[in-house]
Amino acid sequence: MSRNQSQLPRPFVYAGMILLVLAMIPPAVIAYARATHSPLPRIQLQQDMGVQNRFDTQQANPMFRDGRAMRPRVSGTVARGHLREDEHYYDGIVGDDWADTIPIQIEVDRAFLERGRERYDIFCAICHGVAGFGDGMVHERAQELVESGRHGTVWVPPTSMHTREVREKPIGELFHVITHGARNMAGYASQIPVEDRWAIAAYVQAMQISQHADEEGDS
């Protein structure tokens, strides 16, 4: 026998080396998984009751043809207590004309106007601009896209709150526009609750007064 008695036989050496290499695979996979993003579903080793036999908000339900677990209201129906009879409160209309006042059920104070400012900044400022001059970031972006002529962008600049025409609009009409939209603007009734829409309308009027303080003198 040519091999030294004290040396490990080859098969043992090879087995050891293969084992070492194999042992490096899991840490490598772990390191890779930690360092990268993946569209593969999350791994949950212990399911327990993590996925229960129920439907969560906005989940899909194959039982219905449209796939929604949350059922849309049946069209043409009104839920109990949701008949919106008060035209002043829900549409900004009194009689045949725009309402000139904020509905009686709303308490107008500083907090109400602050709320209006906050909601305006969330929902309106992106187009109409923080100060209401129709120069929001979406407007800027749309202008760029119109200039580069990409994918059929057509853009009518958002209305400035500070033209004479808009300043003369009664608050009911502002509320109606926020609710139902006008021209290219979509209605925001589904995104903004009714009281917040009144707050925004009030804030818009406050903003109009602030921008024309010297003309009106009494502000």
Place this chain on the structure above:
Amino acid sequence: MGRYHYVFPQWTNKLVVLLVLGMAVAPIYVVFVVAYGFSPDTTWVGYKPEQPVPFSHKLHVGQLGMDCRYCHTTVEHAAHAAVPPTQTCMNCHTQILPESDKLLPVWDSYETGEPIEWIKVHNSADYAYFDHSAHIQAGVSCVSCHGRVDRMEVVYQAESHSMAWCLECHRNPEPHLRAPDKVFDLGWTFEGSSQEKDDYHAYWRDANRIQPGQDCSVCHR
């Protein structure tokens, strides 16, 4: 007169040493692989499903500065932060890039009324109760749990959302508490000395009387 006599070859001495060494290392190795490999930091963080529409939060939030609440309207008053209906996309996109191929599924949904099947990125276990509005009212910013979504081209899970991770904040909520007007400002950080920073967070903890529960029944109801 045969007497069977077996002598282990000399190399077995080495083998014994190697085996003992291996048996000592193996448990450490297994503990390491389980601790790191099975942790939600590995198995959950980084989940980035491909959505039916390549909507970019980086563009809409990061660049255009849209508020989270423009789309996720329910987050302040409901447990669930709603994924917006197609109408919300179309507030702008009937006019902006209406002919883009990327918007085809949106048009499809807009015209048929069928929902777009967005894939949920952050999904807590069904036995864990979570309420977005409670956390928003407490002054916990979106960024604490969802990371810098305003920098994500495609949204991915940035934090582990494991139970240990929840408890970490429920035990020491202060670093995550902010003034109400900073909650949706993902890029905001406190500027000032570390003492001022501590005072700031402590102030908002007191102001909102934040006492997060750590009992089982707080989340497992």
